[in-house]
Amino acid sequence: MTDVRRRFPLTAVVAAVVLGGCAATAQPPGPQVEATGSATPSSASAPAPPSLELAPSSPTPAAPATPAARDVDIRTATLGNAAAAPARPPSRVVYERLGIDMPVDPVGVTVDGAMEIPPDAARSGWYRFGPGVAPESGTTVVAAHAGSVATPHGPFFDLRGAAQGDTVQVSAADGSEATYEVVAVERLAKATLDLAPYFRRDGEPRLVLATCGGEWNEARRSYEDNVIVTAILVAG
Template identity: 60%
Template structure:
Protein backbone atom coordinates (compact mmCIF):
# COMPACT_ATOMS: atom_id res chain seq x y z
CA UNK A 1 0.00 0.00 0.00
CA UNK A 2 1.31 3.41 -0.90
CA UNK A 3 0.54 6.54 1.07
CA UNK A 4 0.53 9.57 -1.21
CA UNK A 5 3.31 12.06 -0.53
CA UNK A 6 0.71 14.83 -0.70
CA UNK A 7 -0.58 15.02 2.89
CA UNK A 8 -3.94 16.27 1.58
CA UNK A 9 -4.69 12.84 0.06
CA UNK A 10 -5.27 9.40 1.55
CA UNK A 11 -4.21 6.08 0.05
CA UNK A 12 -6.63 3.16 -0.39
CA UNK A 13 -5.42 -0.46 -0.16
CA UNK A 14 -6.10 -1.68 -3.69
CA UNK A 15 -6.52 -5.37 -2.79
CA UNK A 16 -9.27 -4.70 -0.26
CA UNK A 17 -12.92 -3.94 -1.01
CA UNK A 18 -13.97 -0.66 -2.52
CA UNK A 19 -17.26 1.08 -2.02
CA UNK A 20 -19.01 -2.16 -2.94
CA UNK A 21 -18.71 -3.33 0.69
CA UNK A 22 -17.23 -6.63 -0.41
CA UNK A 23 -15.64 -9.12 1.95
CA UNK A 24 -12.48 -8.14 3.77
CA UNK A 25 -11.01 -4.91 5.04
CA UNK A 26 -10.87 -1.57 3.29
CA UNK A 27 -7.73 0.21 4.53
CA UNK A 28 -7.22 3.96 4.12
CA UNK A 29 -4.04 5.67 5.30
CA UNK A 30 -2.84 9.25 5.22
CA UNK A 31 -0.19 11.47 6.73
CA UNK A 32 -1.38 13.48 9.73
CA UNK A 33 -0.13 16.57 7.93
CA UNK A 34 2.91 18.33 6.52
CA UNK A 35 4.43 21.79 6.27
CA UNK A 36 2.35 22.42 3.14
CA UNK A 37 -0.82 20.72 4.46
CA UNK A 38 -0.84 21.12 8.25
CA UNK A 39 -3.97 18.96 8.65
CA UNK A 40 -4.25 15.81 6.56
CA UNK A 41 -7.62 14.09 5.92
CA UNK A 42 -7.20 11.85 8.98
CA UNK A 43 -5.67 14.48 11.27
CA UNK A 44 -8.47 14.16 13.87
CA UNK A 45 -8.34 10.34 13.94
CA UNK A 46 -6.82 10.25 17.47
CA UNK A 47 -10.07 11.85 18.70
CA UNK A 48 -12.25 8.99 17.36
CA UNK A 49 -14.16 6.94 19.92
CA UNK A 50 -16.00 3.60 19.79
CA UNK A 51 -19.53 4.19 18.53
CA UNK A 52 -18.56 7.08 16.22
CA UNK A 53 -19.85 6.71 12.67
CA UNK A 54 -17.63 7.05 9.59
CA UNK A 55 -19.36 7.62 6.25
CA UNK A 56 -17.59 6.85 2.96
CA UNK A 57 -19.16 8.54 -0.06
CA UNK A 58 -18.59 7.38 -3.64
CA UNK A 59 -18.37 9.60 -6.70
CA UNK A 60 -21.97 8.64 -7.49
CA UNK A 61 -23.19 9.75 -4.05
CA UNK A 62 -23.57 6.22 -2.68
CA UNK A 63 -22.65 5.88 0.98
CA UNK A 64 -21.32 3.19 3.29
CA UNK A 65 -21.60 3.68 7.05
CA UNK A 66 -19.16 2.16 9.51
CA UNK A 67 -19.22 2.21 13.31
CA UNK A 68 -15.91 2.61 15.12
CA UNK A 69 -15.07 -0.38 17.29
CA UNK A 70 -11.47 0.30 18.37
CA UNK A 71 -8.99 3.17 18.43
CA UNK A 72 -5.37 2.17 19.02
CA UNK A 73 -2.12 4.11 19.21
CA UNK A 74 0.85 1.82 18.66
CA UNK A 75 4.57 2.39 18.32
CA UNK A 76 5.46 2.13 14.63
CA UNK A 77 8.20 -0.41 15.33
CA UNK A 78 5.85 -3.01 16.88
CA UNK A 79 2.67 -2.78 14.82
CA UNK A 80 1.48 -6.06 13.25
CA UNK A 81 -0.11 -5.02 9.96
CA UNK A 82 -1.23 -8.55 9.02
CA UNK A 83 -4.26 -8.20 11.29
CA UNK A 84 -5.53 -5.27 9.21
CA UNK A 85 -4.91 -6.27 5.60
CA UNK A 86 -7.55 -8.98 5.10
CA UNK A 87 -9.22 -10.03 1.88
CA UNK A 88 -11.85 -12.19 3.55
CA UNK A 89 -14.29 -12.02 6.42
CA UNK A 90 -16.86 -9.41 7.35
CA UNK A 91 -16.60 -5.99 5.71
CA UNK A 92 -14.42 -3.74 7.84
CA UNK A 93 -12.80 -0.33 7.53
CA UNK A 94 -9.38 0.52 8.94
CA UNK A 95 -8.13 4.10 9.03
CA UNK A 96 -4.46 4.81 9.77
CA UNK A 97 -2.49 7.98 10.39
CA UNK A 98 0.50 9.13 12.40
CA UNK A 99 0.27 9.96 16.08
CA UNK A 100 2.22 10.31 19.28
CA UNK A 101 5.26 12.54 19.62
CA UNK A 102 6.93 14.25 16.67
CA UNK A 103 10.60 13.25 16.28
CA UNK A 104 12.21 16.25 14.56
CA UNK A 105 15.43 14.36 13.86
CA UNK A 106 13.63 11.58 11.97
CA UNK A 107 10.94 13.94 10.64
CA UNK A 108 8.31 11.41 11.72
CA UNK A 109 5.84 10.68 14.47
CA UNK A 110 6.70 7.84 16.86
CA UNK A 111 3.33 6.07 16.63
CA UNK A 112 0.46 5.15 14.35
CA UNK A 113 -3.18 5.68 15.23
CA UNK A 114 -5.39 2.90 13.88
CA UNK A 115 -9.19 2.94 13.90
CA UNK A 116 -11.13 -0.23 13.12
CA UNK A 117 -14.83 0.00 12.21
CA UNK A 118 -17.55 -2.43 11.16
CA UNK A 119 -20.07 -1.95 8.38
CA UNK A 120 -23.47 -0.94 9.76
CA UNK A 121 -25.39 -0.11 6.59
CA UNK A 122 -25.46 2.10 3.56
Protein backbone atom coordinates in the same frame (compact mmCIF):
# COMPACT_ATOMS: atom_id res chain seq x y z
CA MET B 1 1.76 6.44 -9.83
CA THR B 2 4.63 5.76 -7.49
CA ASP B 3 6.54 8.77 -8.77
CA VAL B 4 3.85 11.23 -7.74
CA ARG B 5 3.02 9.86 -4.28
CA ARG B 6 5.10 9.85 -1.10
CA ARG B 7 5.39 6.59 0.81
CA PHE B 8 3.55 6.06 4.01
CA PRO B 9 5.64 3.68 6.17
CA LEU B 10 3.80 0.32 6.52
CA THR B 11 6.48 -1.83 8.13
CA ALA B 12 4.84 -3.70 10.70
CA VAL B 13 0.96 -1.01 8.57
CA VAL B 14 -2.03 -2.70 8.92
CA ALA B 15 -1.57 -5.55 6.99
CA ALA B 16 -2.32 -3.43 6.31
CA VAL B 17 0.09 -0.75 6.45
CA VAL B 18 2.61 0.65 8.85
CA LEU B 19 2.43 4.37 8.72
CA GLY B 20 6.04 4.66 9.71
CA GLY B 21 7.14 7.14 7.11
CA CYS B 22 4.27 9.38 7.84
CA ALA B 23 5.17 12.75 6.44
CA ALA B 24 8.92 12.60 6.42
CA THR B 25 8.96 16.21 5.29
CA ALA B 26 6.04 17.35 7.43
CA GLN B 27 6.19 19.62 10.43
CA PRO B 28 4.40 18.26 13.51
CA PRO B 29 0.92 19.86 13.57
CA GLY B 30 0.89 20.16 17.33
CA PRO B 31 0.93 18.18 20.59
CA GLN B 32 -0.23 14.56 20.38
CA VAL B 33 -3.31 13.39 22.22
CA GLU B 34 -3.48 9.65 22.70
CA ALA B 35 -6.62 8.08 21.23
CA THR B 36 -8.66 5.84 23.47
CA GLY B 37 -10.23 2.47 22.78
CA SER B 38 -8.69 -0.08 21.52
CA ALA B 39 -7.96 -0.91 -10.82
CA THR B 40 -8.68 -3.99 -8.58
CA PRO B 41 -7.26 -7.45 -9.23
CA SER B 42 -8.76 -10.58 -7.62
CA SER B 43 -7.43 -11.77 -4.28
CA ALA B 44 -5.42 -14.37 -6.17
CA SER B 45 -3.30 -11.69 -7.83
CA ALA B 46 -3.20 -9.13 -5.00
CA PRO B 47 0.22 -8.44 -3.46
CA ALA B 48 1.06 -9.32 0.11
CA PRO B 49 -0.01 -6.73 2.70
CA PRO B 50 2.23 -3.64 2.58
CA SER B 51 4.16 -2.22 5.48
CA LEU B 52 3.09 1.06 7.12
CA GLU B 53 6.09 2.77 6.16
CA LEU B 54 3.12 1.97 3.95
CA ALA B 55 3.80 -0.57 1.07
CA PRO B 56 4.37 -4.18 -0.26
CA SER B 57 6.41 -5.04 -3.33
CA SER B 58 5.01 -3.96 -6.68
CA PRO B 59 2.10 -6.24 -7.55
CA THR B 60 2.24 -8.36 -10.66
CA PRO B 61 -1.15 -9.49 -11.96
CA ALA B 62 -1.47 -13.25 -12.19
CA ALA B 63 -1.33 -14.65 -15.70
CA PRO B 64 -4.66 -15.92 -17.02
CA ALA B 65 -5.26 -19.64 -16.65
CA THR B 66 -4.46 -21.73 -19.72
CA PRO B 67 -7.14 -24.27 -20.64
CA ALA B 68 -5.89 -27.88 -20.69
CA ALA B 69 -8.37 -28.79 -23.39
CA ARG B 70 -10.23 -26.79 -26.00
CA ASP B 71 -13.59 -26.72 -24.19
CA VAL B 72 -12.41 -26.91 -20.59
CA ASP B 73 -12.03 -23.72 -18.52
CA ILE B 74 -9.35 -24.20 -15.87
CA ARG B 75 -9.43 -22.19 -12.64
CA THR B 76 -6.82 -22.17 -9.90
CA ALA B 77 -7.66 -23.37 -6.41
CA THR B 78 -6.39 -20.19 -4.80
CA LEU B 79 -8.77 -18.97 -2.09
CA GLY B 80 -11.12 -16.32 -3.44
CA ASN B 81 -10.11 -16.69 -7.08
CA ALA B 82 -13.60 -17.56 -8.30
CA ALA B 83 -15.53 -15.48 -5.78
CA ALA B 84 -13.68 -12.18 -5.87
CA ALA B 85 -15.96 -9.30 -6.87
CA PRO B 86 -14.83 -5.99 -8.37
CA ALA B 87 -14.20 -3.42 -5.65
CA ARG B 88 -16.11 -0.13 -5.52
CA PRO B 89 -13.37 2.50 -5.18
CA PRO B 90 -14.04 5.02 -2.39
CA SER B 91 -13.96 8.67 -3.45
CA ARG B 92 -14.60 10.48 -0.14
CA VAL B 93 -14.56 9.74 3.58
CA VAL B 94 -16.55 11.84 6.06
CA TYR B 95 -16.09 11.59 9.85
CA GLU B 96 -18.60 14.26 10.82
CA ARG B 97 -17.96 14.44 14.57
CA LEU B 98 -14.28 15.17 13.98
CA GLY B 99 -14.90 17.52 11.06
CA ILE B 100 -13.09 15.22 8.62
CA ASP B 101 -14.18 15.39 4.98
CA MET B 102 -11.47 14.09 2.65
CA PRO B 103 -11.13 13.02 -0.98
CA VAL B 104 -9.75 9.51 -1.45
CA ASP B 105 -7.26 8.47 -4.16
CA PRO B 106 -6.51 4.85 -5.16
CA VAL B 107 -2.93 3.90 -4.26
CA GLY B 108 -0.71 0.83 -4.48
CA VAL B 109 2.68 -0.01 -3.05
CA THR B 110 6.21 1.23 -3.59
CA VAL B 111 9.03 -0.89 -4.96
CA ASP B 112 10.30 -1.55 -1.43
CA GLY B 113 6.92 -2.77 -0.20
CA ALA B 114 5.35 0.20 1.54
CA MET B 115 1.82 1.43 1.00
CA GLU B 116 1.77 4.61 -1.07
CA ILE B 117 0.30 7.68 0.60
CA PRO B 118 -0.70 10.92 -1.18
CA PRO B 119 2.01 13.49 -0.34
CA ASP B 120 -0.53 16.18 0.60
CA ALA B 121 -2.11 15.47 4.01
CA ALA B 122 -5.35 16.99 2.67
CA ARG B 123 -5.87 13.81 0.61
CA SER B 124 -6.13 10.18 1.70
CA GLY B 125 -5.22 6.98 -0.10
CA TRP B 126 -7.22 3.77 -0.52
CA TYR B 127 -5.25 0.52 -0.77
CA ARG B 128 -6.57 -0.54 -4.16
CA PHE B 129 -5.44 -4.16 -3.92
CA GLY B 130 -7.90 -4.72 -1.09
CA PRO B 131 -11.71 -4.43 -0.74
CA GLY B 132 -13.53 -1.24 -1.71
CA VAL B 133 -16.67 0.35 -0.27
CA ALA B 134 -19.10 -2.00 1.52
CA PRO B 135 -17.56 -5.26 0.31
CA GLU B 136 -19.13 -8.63 0.97
CA SER B 137 -16.14 -9.38 3.18
CA GLY B 138 -12.75 -7.97 4.10
CA THR B 139 -11.27 -4.68 5.27
CA THR B 140 -11.17 -1.41 3.33
CA VAL B 141 -7.97 0.48 4.21
CA VAL B 142 -7.69 4.27 3.89
CA ALA B 143 -4.56 6.10 5.12
CA ALA B 144 -3.26 9.67 5.12
CA HIS B 145 -0.42 11.72 6.55
CA ALA B 146 -1.11 13.59 9.79
CA GLY B 147 0.63 16.59 8.29
CA SER B 148 2.65 17.66 5.27
CA VAL B 149 4.43 20.69 3.87
CA ALA B 150 1.33 21.68 1.89
CA THR B 151 -1.06 20.89 4.76
CA PRO B 152 0.70 21.06 8.17
CA HIS B 153 -2.43 19.90 10.02
CA GLY B 154 -4.11 17.22 7.93
CA PRO B 155 -7.71 16.09 8.62
CA PHE B 156 -6.52 12.64 9.77
CA PHE B 157 -4.41 14.28 12.50
CA ASP B 158 -7.69 14.48 14.42
CA LEU B 159 -8.26 10.70 14.30
CA ARG B 160 -6.60 10.56 17.73
CA GLY B 161 -9.91 11.98 19.00
CA ALA B 162 -11.99 9.15 17.52
CA ALA B 163 -14.26 7.19 19.84
CA GLN B 164 -16.20 3.96 19.80
CA GLY B 165 -19.75 4.45 18.54
CA ASP B 166 -18.84 7.27 16.12
CA THR B 167 -20.07 6.90 12.54
CA VAL B 168 -18.05 7.31 9.35
CA GLN B 169 -19.57 7.73 5.88
CA VAL B 170 -17.70 6.56 2.80
CA SER B 171 -18.83 7.54 -0.70
CA ALA B 172 -17.98 5.31 -3.65
CA ALA B 173 -16.93 6.53 -7.07
CA ASP B 174 -20.24 5.24 -8.46
CA GLY B 175 -22.22 7.59 -6.17
CA SER B 176 -23.28 4.98 -3.61
CA GLU B 177 -22.58 5.42 0.11
CA ALA B 178 -21.85 3.23 3.10
CA THR B 179 -21.95 3.91 6.84
CA TYR B 180 -19.51 2.39 9.34
CA GLU B 181 -19.50 2.43 13.16
CA VAL B 182 -16.21 2.80 15.02
CA VAL B 183 -15.44 -0.19 17.25
CA ALA B 184 -11.77 0.38 18.12
CA VAL B 185 -9.25 3.25 18.28
CA GLU B 186 -5.61 2.25 18.75
CA ARG B 187 -2.27 4.05 18.98
CA LEU B 188 0.43 1.49 18.25
CA ALA B 189 4.21 1.77 18.07
CA LYS B 190 5.46 1.44 14.50
CA ALA B 191 8.46 -0.57 15.64
CA THR B 192 6.33 -3.50 16.81
CA LEU B 193 3.14 -3.07 14.77
CA ASP B 194 1.89 -6.09 12.83
CA LEU B 195 -0.38 -4.69 10.13
CA ALA B 196 -1.41 -8.00 8.58
CA PRO B 197 -4.60 -8.32 10.65
CA TYR B 198 -5.79 -4.99 9.23
CA PHE B 199 -5.33 -5.83 5.54
CA ARG B 200 -7.77 -8.71 5.43
CA ARG B 201 -9.73 -9.86 2.41
CA ASP B 202 -11.99 -12.09 4.51
CA GLY B 203 -14.11 -11.67 7.62
CA GLU B 204 -16.91 -9.18 8.21
CA PRO B 205 -16.81 -5.93 6.19
CA ARG B 206 -14.70 -3.35 8.01
CA LEU B 207 -13.09 0.03 7.43
CA VAL B 208 -9.63 0.93 8.72
CA LEU B 209 -8.50 4.57 8.85
CA ALA B 210 -4.79 4.99 9.57
CA THR B 211 -2.37 7.85 10.14
CA CYS B 212 0.68 8.73 12.22
CA GLY B 213 0.56 9.58 15.91
CA GLY B 214 2.49 9.53 19.17
CA GLU B 215 5.67 11.51 19.77
CA TRP B 216 7.38 13.44 16.97
CA ASN B 217 10.92 12.16 16.30
CA GLU B 218 12.83 15.17 14.99
CA ALA B 219 15.84 13.12 13.91
CA ARG B 220 13.71 10.80 11.79
CA ARG B 221 11.24 13.54 10.81
CA SER B 222 8.44 11.15 11.64
CA TYR B 223 6.01 10.17 14.39
CA GLU B 224 6.75 7.13 16.54
CA ASP B 225 3.29 5.55 16.35
CA ASN B 226 0.33 4.88 14.08
CA VAL B 227 -3.25 5.77 14.98
CA ILE B 228 -5.60 3.10 13.64
CA VAL B 229 -9.38 3.42 13.71
CA THR B 230 -11.43 0.29 12.97
CA ALA B 231 -15.13 0.45 12.07
CA ILE B 232 -17.71 -2.14 11.05
CA LEU B 233 -20.17 -1.77 8.18
CA VAL B 234 -23.70 -0.95 9.39
CA ALA B 235 -25.35 0.26 6.16
CA GLY B 236 -24.46 0.37 2.52
